[in-house]
Amino acid sequence: MLFWILIAVILVLVALIFLLPLWRQRDEADESDTTERHDMQVYRDQLAEVxxxxxxxxxxxxxxxxxRIEISRKLLEADRAARAASAPPRAPKAARLAISVVILACLGGAAGLYLDLGADGYADQPINARLALADQSYLGRPHQDQAEADxxxxxxxPQVDAQFSALMDRLRDAVAARPNDxxxxxxxxxxxxxxxxxHAGVAAQEKLIAVLGDKATAEDAASLGEYRVIAAGGLVTPEAEAAFGKAVTLDKSNGRAxxxxGLMMAQNGRPDRTFRIWDALLRDSTRQDDWVQPVLDNMPxxxxxxxxxxxxxxxxxxxxxxxxxxxxxxxxxxxxxASALSDKVNALQTQLANRGGSAEDWAxxxxxxxxxxxxxxxxAILSEARxxxxxxxxxxTLLDQAAEGKWPFDVAAAGQKGPSAEDVRNAQDMTPEDRQKMIQGMVDGLxxxxxxxGGDASEWDRGLRALMTLNQTDRAADLYAKAQTxxxxxxxALAHITATAKQIGLAQ
Known part of the structure; x- marks a missing residue:
């Protein structure tokens, strides 16, 4: 209560500081002006008396x-004093009322803004106290089981269609039959x-890492950490942190980890550390990395x-x-x-020379x-890449195909029940709109x-490549998941589809 009393007193004092001069200006000026004019009248009377x-x-x-000379000198001095003391023209009353309303509104708005954003009674937080709170938050995080339960x-x-549910059942049965695959x-x-x-997803990834043992990669560990974060509702639990720590130990450049x-640091009151981690991450990332957009959204x-x-x-x-x-x-x-590709090809060549890359990048x-x-x-580059x-x-194999011009495949890759190369060549005489509709229709049918x-591996392959060529990445990702199942x-067949997905950028 004392806090609000002090706030009220301060607001009243500030209002008086602004409003009193606004409304008292003319009265003080009138008093000074009257005194000087009275002296001038006395001097005029003295001249008449002379x-x-x-x-x-x-x-x-x-x-x-x-x-006369002496009295005139005094009269001139009184006149100068009267002119100096005279107030500037007084603002109209309506203007002064408007200014007063604005002043009061600003003061009232400041109080209202504090009511919305302020924290009455919040204690001072010097840097040592804030660091202590951050440590307390970090050490007090719920563990994975509790976070998942909450x-x-x-x-x-999410709703899953019956067909995909059936495919998931088949996948579970296959894994149960080959638990160490x-x-x-x-x-x-x-x-x-x-x-x-x-929870089942986390358990499966944990089993995968146990099966792989020392052969588990940094990306395997990072995926486990990510699944744990998802299962915990976005909280980076101690168990998720341990998985990310393992990923960074195996590969200090792992962007996902x-x-x-960095997110964990932000969740526990250390945005300074988050800033350093994410800034360095952005400098090592490309636009296609899936963590880039979340970082850019939150970095300001x-x-x-x-x-x-x-x-x-x-x-x-x-x-x-x-x-x-x-x-x-x-x-x-x-x-x-050259105008369509040179800049992008040169940028990729520079990047591979400086930092290396995947087989798909080289291809x-x-x-x-x-x-x-x-x-x-x-x-020369094929020899280096090999x-x-x-x-x-x-x-x-991928590198040889790219060097020979066999990769990437055209949207009209040869095959049954899908758009053929001949179909696309015939479509060249159509309008762009009709040609796009024809190709889209054939791809949709496939x-x-x-x-x-369902279909064999080559048909799933054509479907994935067709969708990627049409820039329908979300549909391609969905089709890839169904192909895996x-x-x-x-x-x-699964290895073939996985290799295809890596070639066209659907998988790492």
């Missing part, structure tokens, strides 16, 4: 002249999370809290041309390809250089058949 004395012979002409009370699972466990964990079985470690607030209000994010790197860029450039005349570079008719560079991926047969009837009990 003239009368001269007429009566009381004063000689010389004496009268000296008296989140489960308010979590609503890493590919099946990895697929099961991801899809359990996607369908809302959060670094993102969540984090930077402000960290004392960096003028922070500007670094320019993000690039992965070079997309699959759609390559497909589009292949259809252009040779003299037009993209080879395909882009081949489209630009830079055969010597294709030969040295980098000498122990990865699938990567070598995808619909795969979703309802449909082919779960066929390791060879």
């Amino acid at each position: 003239d009368r004395d001269l007429a009566r012979g009381i004063l000689s002409p010389d004496e009268a002249e000296r008296a 989140f489960a009370k308010k979590y609503r699972k 890493p590919a099946g466990l990895r697929l099961l964990a991801r899809n359990e999370i996607n369908v809302g079985n959060l 670094r993102y969540y470690i 607030t984090v930077a402000w809290l960290a004392g960096q209000p003028d922070y500007q994010p670094p320019e993000l790197g690039t992965l070079g041309p997309s699959l759609a860029d390559l497909i589009a450039a292949e259809k252009l005349p040779q003299d037009q390809r 993209t570079l080879l395909a882009g250089l081949r489209l630009l008719d830079q055969s010597e560079q294709v030969t 040295g980098v991926f000498a122990k990865a047969p699938e990567a070598l 995808v619909e058949r795969l979703e309802t009837e 449909a082919l779960a009990d066929d390791p060879a």
Whole structure:
């Protein structure tokens, strides 16, 4: 109560400071003005008295002249004083009322803003106290089981169609029959999370890491941490932190783990550490990394809290041309390809030279250089890339395909019940709108058949590539998930689809 009494007194005093001069200005000026004018009248009367004395012979002409000069001097000084003391023109009453209302409104608005944003009675928090609170928050986090139980009370699972539910049952049965199959466990964990079985997804990923043992990768550990965060409703629990710590130990550049470690710092009152972690992460990331957008969305607030209000994010790197860029450039005349691809291909080549990259990145570079008719560079870079991926047969196959011009495949890749190369060539005479409709219709037909009837690995392959070429990434991701489920009990087909997904950017 004392706080609000003090606030009221301060508001009243501030109001008086502004309002009293506004309304009392003329009164003080009038008083000063009246005094000076009275003196001037006295001096005028004295001049008249000198003239009368001269007429009566009381004063000689010389004496009268000296008296007039002296009195006139005093009259001029009084006039100057009166002019100096006179107040400027007074504002109209309506204007003064308006100014008074604005002043009172500002004071009232300040009080109202505090009622909305302020915290009456909040204790002072010097830096040591804030650090102590952050440590307390960090150490007092709920563990995974408690966090999952709390989140489960308010979590609503997404609706899953009957067909996909049936495919999930088949996947679970396949994993139960082969409980130590890493590919099946990895697929099961991801899809359990996607369908809302959060605890089951975490358990499957934990089993995967146990099966892999020392062969578990940084990305496996980071995925486990991410699944734990999802199951905990977004909270980075101690168990999730441990998984991210393992990921960073295996690969200090792992972006997913670094993102969540920064998030954990923000959740526990250390935006200064979050800022440093996320700023470094952005400098090592590309626009396609899935953690980049959340970081960019939250970085202005984090930077402000960290004392960096003028922070500007670094320019993000690039992965070079997309699959759609390559497909589009292949259809252009040779003299037009440079303007479409050169900048992106050069940026990718620089990035690979400085930081390296995946087999898909190298294949993209080879395909882009081949489209630009830079055969010597294709030969040199293929030799370098084959040295980098000498122990990865699938990567070598991909690199050779890209160097020979067989990758990426056209949307009209040959095959049954899907758009053919001949279909696309015939479509060249159509209007762009009709051609797009025709291709979209054929792709939709292929995808619909795969979703309802299934198909072999090559058909799923064509469907995925077709959707990516049409820039329908969300549909491609959904189809990839269904392909993994449909082919779960066929390791060879599943490996083929996984390799395809990596080639076209659906999987890492």
